[in-house]
Amino acid sequence: MSRTHTCGELTKHNAGQTITLSGWLESLRVQGKIGFLLLRDITGVTQIFLNPALTTKLKEATRESIIIVEGIVNIRPANQIRNDISTGEIEIAANTAEITNLAETPLPVEVDEIITTHLDKRLDYRFLDMHRQRTQAIFQIQNVIAHAFREYFYQHGYIEMQPPCVISAASEGGTDLFSVKYFEKNAYLAQSPQLYKQMLACSMGKTVTITPVWRAEKHNTPRHINEIRQMDIEVAFMNQMEVMQEQERCLQFIISEVLEHCSAELDLLDIKNLKIPVGVYLHYDDAVKKINGTPGEDLTPEQERQLCTFYPGDLIFVHSWPANIKPFYIMPKDQNADAEYSEGFDAIYGSMEISSGGQRIHLPDLLIKRIKMKGLNPASFKTYIDSFRYGAPPHAGWSIGLERLTQIICGLDNIKEATMFPRDRDRLTP
Secondary structure, three states: OOOOHHHOOOOOHHHOOOEEEEEEEEEEEEEEEEEEEEEOOEEEEEEEOHHHHHHHHHOOOOOEEEEEEEEEEEEEEHOOOOOOOOOEEEEEEEEEEEEEEEEOOOOOOOOOOOOOOOHHHHHHHHHOOOOOOHHHHHHHHHHHHHHHHHHHHHHHHOOEEOOOOOOOOOOOOOOOEEEEEEOOOOEOOOOOOOHHHHHHHHHHEEEEEEEEEEEEOOOOOOOOOEEEEEEEEEEEEOOOOHHHHHHHHHHHHHHHHHHHHHHHHHOOOOOOOOOOOOEEEEEEHHHHHOOOOOOOOOOHHHHHHHHHOOOOOOOOEEEEHHHOOOOOOOOOOHOOOOOOOOEEEEEEOOOOEEEEEEEEEEEEEEEHHHHHHHHOOHHHHHHHHHHHOOOOOEEEEEEHHHHHHHHHHOOOOOOOHHHHOEEOOOOOOO
């Protein structure tokens, strides 16, 4: 009985072996009575030689049909390797070949690597768009990003948490939430795991999570979606500066893992200048001066891009932001509710903000004051406030959007390309 292989694992050392391959039909080229079939799976493409009987049997096979082939591994002479395919020196001389699912034709979207199909239509048929090697490369890189994020914090003693995704009040203030009916009560889809990760860090020291969050913001830009996979940490006994340094080390580990394990995918996406980033630390006032910004205001996307031109490829921390433009739970300087500045920061990488974070307020009376100053009702946060009444330590944390980090690393124009099944104000399917 022949062993089942994948396209990518076959080498010249398999020569003479009888093997089985399963995959998608990339193309079928008939020359006289014989045929050459390109079979694709997630690992690569292999050329299959078809004898006259099998050529006749498969001549009606359509692009993307599922084919199972059994045959003998051969090494092709160098002069037979065509420049326009990437199958290399391996060829399978098929003994048997079966169509197990004939794809309908025409395909509703293009699946070649160079396409003209608009992104919105590709997303309508995302299940088919994922047949493309370029699309697969994006999510193979995203897979390594997520794994490396978890691995870094596993190695450093963090506890992974699974926060609730249905909450009773806003995590960060504001009104940009999706409301849901929860039995007889009104509830919301979580806009952040913020309150829960703080409670866990104050009990167990270090916590990490990758969790979906929802933002009911009505913008429609290439860098925003409404459902996000958020990568969060929270750490007891850390301040703003220490938690920024933890992010620098984490991102360096993620990029090193991508460089080590995704070289083929980076080549396919034509990413040439990805490097291990160095942390650059700028006080908010210094950053604003550097880009001729307006003190007391948030940075615009253009100003973020401008700031990155001074430090190409590096991770820029703009810290000690004005307290009035940071969430209520960010610690004001010197634990003073009326302080001008805070212990909050933003991190900018690849010409856009990837993260925000800082030291949190762990003192109940100060937290109540800041909640009121933001125009919110402390009663809505009673459980959260009470969690700091019984020995809560100073603590800090941050979050990074998985899709946005993928967009930056992969050099994509639109974050929806870095999202398997994106949700925006117009899209609920597929």
